[in-house]
């Protein structure tokens with residue numbers, strides 16, 4: 560059985576450094592497109608390792624370039640740097656010192672693992688070709704990956720294949736999980752505004768009650784998945800906000816319903832969008848109201864994270880080299896969560912893998928105010944990146 564002790568000594572020797580970087584980033588979390596101190600720390604460490612550094616794509620994005628030998632082959636390894644707008648409830652000494660922000664998704668760990676791999680590869684890496692280290696901003700909701708692509712990521716850096724990694728609570732430490740095809744769902748938001756006529760609460764017949772209509776609509780929206788989508792497909796519609804009214808004895812003239820929908824197929828995604836639009840219009844019509852429906856009003860939706868077959872084989876091989884066959888799950892249930900690495904996979908073949916973060920006990924769940932990335936897995940993640948590079952760009 561393989562253990563952390565099987566990881567090359569030079570990578571294990573970086574454990575203390577990676578933990579220090581990880582905890583520093585954890586303590587100083589920065590949110591979408593404001594990751595300036597985090598980006599500077601990363602750029603400095605890459606430079607110190609002798610890696611060519613390019614800053615400024617999507618404001619805080621970084622691309623490190625490491626060339627060796629003459630082969631024209633190249634791969635990109637990507638980590639995300641952003642934190643969430645969550646107030647940390649951990650009490651340890653490296654807990655967030657930025658009010659209302661925290662690394663509750665482990666992007667601190669992702670950055671530290673990729674820095675560790677970059678440092679190892681610059682010093683000891685046996686490979687022939689080019690490695691691009693992509694540190695991207697704004698993975699959470701704001702599609703930093705898309706912005707880097709729109710600003711010329713793949714024109715400036717002719718990446719052939721892209722690889723991403725995310726920590727996953729409840730996948731055991733020392734294990735990896737990855738599969739061909741859909742790994743994470745598409746992610747879209749909707750906002751429905753119902754407009755009617757305000758009235759005295761005692762005389763509803765003189766107005767058009769938007770709140771009763773909103774209640775009906777919320778229930779109706781749940782029938783899209785249960786009655787319109789093929790039961791063999793996966794999909795979810797969740798209403799997450801309802802706003803309307805401000806006093807006891809008056810019916811308001813408008814109500815707003817917001818929520819999200821997710822699926823694994825483009826066709827299902829279109830069906831969900833159509834279903835929401837149609838039900839909003841028809842329920843509004845039934846109640847003599849007007850409905851305005853807006854999709855993704857603040858940010859672009861995320862596509863399905865789709866792993867390509869050859870690159871998934873490469874990921875399985877590297878993970879197996881690190882963890883052993885028994886610890887690489889090649890048929891995990893895909894997550895209904897979403898990931899903006901999906902945009903990179905729309906442009907380049909590649910693969911997104913989960914690395915086990917261990918038990919979620921003590922609320923160590925992603926996006927939970929008690930979450931903390933597991934420092935124990937830092938060398939495993941770094942070793943995966945190194946194996947991937949050395950396997951795919953043999954020197």
Ligand SMILES: [Zn+2]
Pocket residue numbers: 663664699925926
């Ligand atoms: Zn997240």
Ligand SMILES: [Zn+2]
Pocket residue numbers: 664665666698725
């Ligand atoms: Zn994340």
